[in-house]
Amino acid sequence: MGRRLLLEHDAVPGIETFDVYRKNGGYRSVEKALKTMSPQEVVEQVQLAGLRGRGGAGFPTGMKWSFLAKPEGVPRYLLCNADESEPGTFKDRYLMEKLPHLLIEGMITSSYALGCNLSFIYIRGEYMWILEILEKAIAEAYAKGFLGKNILGSGFDLDLRVAPGGGAYICGEETALIESLEGKRGNPRIKPPFPAVKGLWGCPTVVNNVESLAAVVPIVNDGGEEYAKIGIGKSTGTKLISACGNLARPGVYEIEMGMTVEEFIYGDDWCRGIANGKKLKAFVPGGSSVPILPHYLVTKTAAGDDRIMSYEGLSEGGFASGSMLGSGGFIVFDEDQCIVRNTWNFARFYAHESCGQCSPCREGTAWMEKVLHRLENGQGYMHDIDLLAEINKKIEGNTICPLGDAAAWPVAAAIRHFRDEFEWHVNQPIESQKRNFGLASVPTLV
């Protein structure tokens, strides 16, 4: 196993309590930052570390922080994105459940760096029991003087709150998150203005993923340069991967960027291969919105090199033969799974979760779902396959937020790599209705 910077102590009994967490080296980054570093120095360490956003887009965190507007007399806000709703992603939940103080520590240090005195964790409403874990841990941090007024005598004040959502994937999009936190429907805003200039209540705001904020802790403790030594190229540090689907050992793993996909899927320390001795058919490495890849592009790239677990490694080959690291939601399909059915399932997800603000997304996702549904059920036509590509083109780039693209890309990739399977559904209408796969039975659909 590689080095673990975030989950090092996840198995220590009682680590969710302040005292045990502190005994295991917790809150050192707060002491170090508040007592020995200026806010600007913390930002510089995060830049040196090369940390990239762990929420999906991979945008350099230090750079995002440096964009934050700092007008005189206007409060600034740090928002932690704990909305985690991208299918295949369950790493933030694991981190918050096991190590609530790690996130809180990361938020204190980051709020100090950004000059925020009130910060929020926005958590999906379904994680209500984790909200309670966090609030308990926050109360402990207040009691121990790590939150509230004049933290550790440094003169820095910080209040930290948790706010739940209500079950809307779109609230993971940062401007929708802000709208939701203001107590409104989660409709993404038109950008610009960007949150760094006008975010929560019109004030400059930074939104970061749970894992990104937690990573600030080892960065400040060990220094950005040390952090950057782990990993490969521009993919520095460690990454949490939530592995699911037909794996022998699904779960949340912390990897050093740069290990091979082959080892991750088959290694004894990791997922231990495909469940029930079956063969691998395909995988989606970064949550439902990234392109699916067929088995021959999983462990090797089109050029024949080993495929590497990193931002660059997973996107090697571009859209033609690559995918993306995304949120680290690693979904593996065994030989019995039906790609058409899965593509329809994901399309239904996006149609359900579209906020409905822009017509290309609202109508387009609904149409894709309908067309895929009839293909899956043996009622489709050959030209439906091209129709999907047409709808795709109408959505891509024509919407307020990236949900439209996120819905379109997986469909395009599925057709690119598994066109024969879509055609099979058209040519074998009876068979495709009967088809069994995995543990699921013939679906009874509305």
Place this chain on the structure above:
Amino acid sequence: MSSQIHIPISERHSEKPVFSPEKMAEVQRVISEYPEGKSKSAVIRILHFAEDEFGGWLSIETMDYVAEILNIEPIEVYEVATFYTMFNVEPIGKYVFEVCRTGPCMLVGSDNIIEYIENKLDVKVGETTKDKMFTLKTAECLGACGYGPMLQCGKKYHEHLTKEKVDTLIDAYRAGNTNIEI
């Protein structure tokens, strides 16, 4: 986004919903977490409280009451209550089973589990049993993809479901044992 936005005006609580003093203190604490003049931000949290307190769903009166507490227009509360799929704006069974139906759970058999519960409770997805005990719903990815098939009931996640576990769960809930760990 829920595609069926429908608030049944005919359904009423017999009495005006009012938070108990203890709950009201919690509501006030949540409101006080936001800066002066930003109490509207508390609306989602308070709607969760209201659902828990007033029968698992939000009637017009409940929503009006929340608007009154927050000093905002009722429409601002309706807008939120109808956007977020976790909120029920229609009466609902005592226990709501929300089974995840999204890809990763489907890969490990969620379709089977949904069908099994449908047969067992003699309801279709979206329906409530005649005794008003259970409502069966499906949900999109609940962040338990590696532990599927799974369902959520209240604040609890029940993971790695099998038919046998579903049987046990239903028996437990029927008997009022909501603390069951499965």
